[in-house]
Amino acid sequence: MAYSDKVLDHYNQPRNVGALPKSDPNVGTGVVGAPECGDVMKLQIRVNDDGVIEEAKFKTFGCGSAIASSSLATEWVKGKTLEEAAAIRNTDIVQELNLPPIKIHCSVLAEDAIRAAVSDYQAKRASRNS
Amino acid sequence: MSQLADLRAAVKLPLYMDNHATTRCDPRVLAAMLPYFSEDYGNAASRTHVFGRTTEAAVDKARAQVAAAIGASADREIVFTSGATESDNLAIKGVAHMYRDKGDHLITVATEHKAVLDAHHALEREGFRTTFLQVGSDGLINLEELRAAITDQTILVSVMAVNNEIGVVQPLAEIGKLCKERGVLFFCDAAQAVGKIPVDVEAWQVDLLAFTAHKMYGPKGVGALWVRRKAPRVRLEPLFHGGGHERGLRSGTLAVPLIVAFGEAAEIAVREQPQEAVRLLALRERLLKGLQGNLEHLYVNGSLDHRSPGSLNVSFAYVEGESLLMGISDIAVSSGSACTSASLEPSYVLKALGVGDELAHTSIRFGLGRFTTEAEVDYAVARVTEVVNRLREMSPLWEMVQEGIDLSTVNWTGH
Numbered sequence: 001m002a003y004s005d006k007v008l009d010h011y012n013q014p015r016n017v018g019a020l021p022k023s024d025p026n027v028g029t030g031v032v033g034a035p036e037c038g039d040v041m042k043l044q045i046r047v048n049d050d051g052v053i054e055e056a057k058f059k060t061f062g063c064g065s066a067i068a069s070s071s072l073a074t075e076w077v078k079g080k081t082l083e084e085a086a087a088i089r090n091t092d093i094v095q096e097l098n099l100p101p102i103k104i105h106c107s108v109l110a111e112d113a114i115r116a117a118v119s120d121y122q123a124k125r126a127s128r129n130s
Numbered sequence: 131m132s133q134l135a136d137l138r139a140a141v142k143l144p145l146y147m148d149n150h151a152t153t154r155c156d157p158r159v160l161a162a163m164l165p166y167f168s169e170d171y172g173n174a175a176s177r178t179h180v181f182g183r184t185t186e187a188a189v190d191k192a193r194a195q196v197a198a199a200i201g202a203s204a205d206r207e208i209v210f211t212s213g214a215t216e217s218d219n220l221a222i223k224g225v226a227h228m229y230r231d232k233g234d235h236l237i238t239v240a241t242e243h244k245a246v247l248d249a250h251h252a253l254e255r256e257g258f259r260t261t262f263l264q265v266g267s268d269g270l271i272n273l274e275e276l277r278a279a280i281t282d283q284t285i286l287v288s289v290m291a292v293n294n295e296i297g298v299v300q301p302l303a304e305i306g307k308l309c310k311e312r313g314v315l316f317f318c319d320a321a322q323a324v325g326k327i328p329v330d331v332e333a334w335q336v337d338l339l340a341f342t343a344h345k346m347y348g349p350k351g352v353g354a355l356w357v358r359r360k361a362p363r364v365r366l367e368p369l370f371h372g373g374g375h376e377r378g379l380r381s382g383t384l385a386v387p388l389i390v391a392f393g394e395a396a397e398i399a400v401r402e403q404p405q406e407a408v409r410l411l412a413l414r415e416r417l418l419k420g421l422q423g424n425l426e427h428l429y430v431n432g433s434l435d436h437r438s439p440g441s442l443n444v445s446f447a448y449v450e451g452e453s454l455l456m457g458i459s460d461i462a463v464s465s466g467s468a469c470t471s472a473s474l475e476p477s478y479v480l481k482a483l484g485v486g487d488e489l490a491h492t493s494i495r496f497g498l499g500r501f502t503t504e505a506e507v508d509y510a511v512a513r514v515t516e517v518v519n520r521l522r523e524m525s526p527l528w529e530m531v532q533e534g535i536d537l538s539t540v541n542w543t544g545h
């Protein structure tokens with residue numbers, strides 16, 4: 001399979017690989033996918049008091065396109081509000097990375113990972129405020 | 131990584147370690163075939179002139195070489211085909227159609243090549259029934275299950291010699307003995323076996339045997355089916371009809387250059403097999419020991435004891451196979467990961483061994499061959515180690531395992 005230059009770039013120099021402390025109240029963590037399906041993404045965001053994502057980290061088990069999709073997702077969410085981040089669509093990722101049809105599920109997973117991280121953060125906040 | 135740089139300098143990249151998929155045509159084989167394109171180009175069926183008689187003699191020689199390679203005594207038992215896919219189809223459909231009045235039941239194994247499995251599926255659509263035997267975690271069939279599966283309706287048992295994904299060698303002589311006792315024909319797809327392990331149609335008591343030139347350093351597009359002529363005399367319904375070449379079993383003008391090359395390739399492969407097996411086994415052990423010395427959580431798929439010498443299939447847990455292939459893009463290997471196939475399903479062979487999908491996705495098949503060197507193996511060890519470590523550093527599964535989490539207890543979302 002031929003990979004697009006952008007997929008190769010993210011695969012070779014993944015942005016924001018790493019982990020944020022899960023228990024930090026300002027950190028939201030999303031883990032999506034399953035090992036049996038061949039991809040698992042963990043995406044984490046650190047949100048400041050203005051509701052803006054200051055930092056994002058990921059770890060991914062999956063093919064090159066899955067790694068690239070999550071790497072791109074961490075770049076894109078940084079500096080965005082939670083609402084803006086949750087509005088990122090998998091089709092935007094497909095377009096940016098030039099993913100072939102067989103790799104669309106990688107972008108769906110990245111979208112799911114962003115939303116899961118946002119909901120996790122929101123759930124933490126809600127339990128803090130209650 | 132200056133050590134990696136040193137190892138890289140010692141090899142010519144990209145490295146080829148996918149010799150199960152196909153092999154490089156040996157220069158000796160290429161040299162043997164070339165004159166038959168430009169000088170001796172006669173139709174081997176044109177017995178009336180010297181062009182035809184020259185190529186007919188060349189085909190006869192190749193037929194004898196190919197027959198000798200599998201321990202067959204009579205070269206008239208060889209039918210040249212376009213490759214193992216055609217030979218598999220000719221054997222299975224040819225027997226089924228010819229012996230239909232004797233029975234409608236066929237037996238094969240879940241880990242066979244697609245050419246064998248799909249030929250059975252096609253026959254099922256015509257009303258034949260197939261038993262697909264399961265294998266153990268070592269990849270081997272259970273002879274008692276085979277014995278129990280044979281009924282008075284069974285006309286053919288098809289079991290491959292060497293598996294193309296995991297390299298495991300089935301207990302062929304025992305299978306042949308059992309089939310003989312029960313009066314059932316035994317077909318063996320030996321595409322991955324000739325030149326790798328000793329192949330002997332008498333020792334295995336096989337009735338039909340398929341093989342192909344491009345897995346033994348010959349060209350693509352030529353293969354053979356060996357069909358026993360005596361005790362029993364095996365008869366076949368041909369797949370296609372025409373000028374009656376190959377005793378009516380495979381009509382079509384013989385591909386003389388390819389057949390000459392096949393003969394040469396078979397002779398060399400079998401002559402060199404004993405020394406080559408020792409060399410390849412040493413290389414494979416070097417590869418496996420090297421990887422095991424550098425990396426933990428590495429699992430060999432299939433029996434190591436019953437295995438073709440150049441063959442190694444390993445799962446690198448927590449690292450998805452396609453991403454690993456991408457990282458080692460200067461080494462040609464293949465993976466059982468779904469991402470590398472069009473089907474989105476991981477390897478059916480690994481699944482049949484009971485390898486979980488999560489490990490099947492992390493599998494890599496190394497196929498060492500005639501042109502593989504020690505320096506190449508050392509580079510592969512260093513390079514795979516580097517990339518597996520890098521990918522594990524970015525694997526959430528690896529992180530969880532390091533934290534002591536049992537992955538089987540995690541509530542995955544799936545998709």
Ligand SMILES: Cc1ncc(COP(=O)(O)O)c(C=O)c1O
Binds near residue numbers: 213294
């Ligand atoms: C076991 C086995 N059978 C059949 C085939 C098909 O051979 P061919 O490519 O000559 O049709 C292969 C190779 O792909 C094989 O490994």
